Structures are given as structure tokens and as C-alpha cells.
Amino acid sequence: MNLTVIDHPLTRHYLTVLRNKDTSPQAFRAAARGLTYTLVLEATKRLPLRTFEIETPMETTTGYAVDNVVAVPVLRAGLGMLDAVLETIPDVKVGFAGVARDEETAQPQEYYAKLPDLSNAFVLICEPMLATGGSLSWAVDKVKGSGATAITCLCVVTAPEGVKRMYEDHPDVQIIAAAFDRELNDDFYIVPGLGDMGDRLFGTL
Numbered sequence: 001m002n003l004t005v006i007d008h009p010l011t012r013h014y015l016t017v018l019r020n021k022d023t024s025p026q027a028f029r030a031a032a033r034g035l036t037y038t039l040v041l042e043a044t045k046r047l048p049l050r051t052f053e054i055e056t057p058m059e060t061t062t063g064y065a066v067d068n069v070v071a072v073p074v075l076r077a078g079l080g081m082l083d084a085v086l087e088t089i090p091d092v093k094v095g096f097a098g099v100a101r102d103e104e105t106a107q108p109q110e111y112y113a114k115l116p117d118l119s120n121a122f123v124l125i126c127e128p129m130l131a132t133g134g135s136l137s138w139a140v141d142k143v144k145g146s147g148a149t150a151i152t153c154l155c156v157v158t159a160p161e162g163v164k165r166m167y168e169d170h171p172d173v174q175i176i177a178a179a180f181d182r183e184l185n186d187d188f189y190i191v192p193g194l195g196d197m198g199d200r201l202f203g204t205l
């Protein structure tokens, strides 16, 4: 299984705020940020470190640095996770992946992509709602097309259908999430879920 569900009190607290239908967009954005910090800590546990010598005021010792992390929020809901990533990861670069679902074919349609060279990067894709898996699988294809080989996805809520699709399409990719929910409904929303993440973040309900 390439899915890790975080079991941390802060993750559960913030997820509850996100799930609550009465949470305002401002409080929703704050909770998305708080929850994402907890996902980032887990996702970056195995980041490679560069070692080098530094001078403390007392003597020489070994220093460590995190290099070459690239975050890729999937537009638009992934933007709700970006601030926490920017505040936590040193010198993180950001690429963007914009995808919409074609209403007739239900297939992902790219409308924007801007990615740096990802050959030596540790890539963190931010896609809060892993529902059918179509958008995330497309985003992983995109980053692999730019050379990425070390890819982790940060999700808020996942559904069995999306996790299965990701395992079939990209078994090499890790998924770190706050929840693994029951199922998708007939409109492809996750239940119990939290509704439309983009609408709730940006107040466009």
C-alpha cells in the first residue's frame, strides 16, 4: 500500500474543522494550513540530506541541509496547502499543474502547467481531495514527464477509488493523507468528505 494516513491529534483536530459544514472560508483556510504542516512533517521524514562542515562559536561540527524540493499544487484546491509547504521547507521551488474535469468525458483536461526541471528533485504534489484519482494520476504523469522520480502526494481526504487508481497507475508514488474515507457518491464527491475543497477555501459555494 502506498498510502499513509496520519494519526496525530492536530491532524484530526484540523480535519474536523475542515469537515464541519459551518466552518467559514477564513477558518477553513487556516485549518487547511494547520493540517498541511502535519502532512509535510511526515512526507519529509525520508528526505535526503546534504552534509557539510559548519563552525559553531565553539568548534567545527557537521551541518545538514535540505535541498531541491519542488512543490506542485494541483489548481485550484492545492493552493490551500501551499502556504504551509512554503513556510516549512527551505528554498522550496513551486511548479503548477492546472486540470479541470471535462463534463462530457469526465477525463482530466490540462489548462495550465508550469514545471521546472525535476530530474533531481524531491517532488511534493499537493492535491487535497483524492476522489477518482484522475487528476492526481494526470499530475504525476506531468511531473514524471519533467524528469521526476521521487514523488510524494499530500492529500487531505482520500477515497478507496482514488487510492486504487493511484496504486495501479503509479505504484512508486507515496501518498500521505489525513483521512481514508468510505466512498464516492454518484457525483464523484467523497463521503463523508468535506465538500468541494476549492469552493470552501475560496468562498465560491
Ligand code: URA
Pocket (backbone or CB within 6 Å): 077, 129, 131, 188, 189, 190, 191, 193, 194, 195, 196, 197, 198
Ligand atoms: N473534489 C472535492 O473538492 N471534493 C470531493 O469530495 C471530491 C473532489
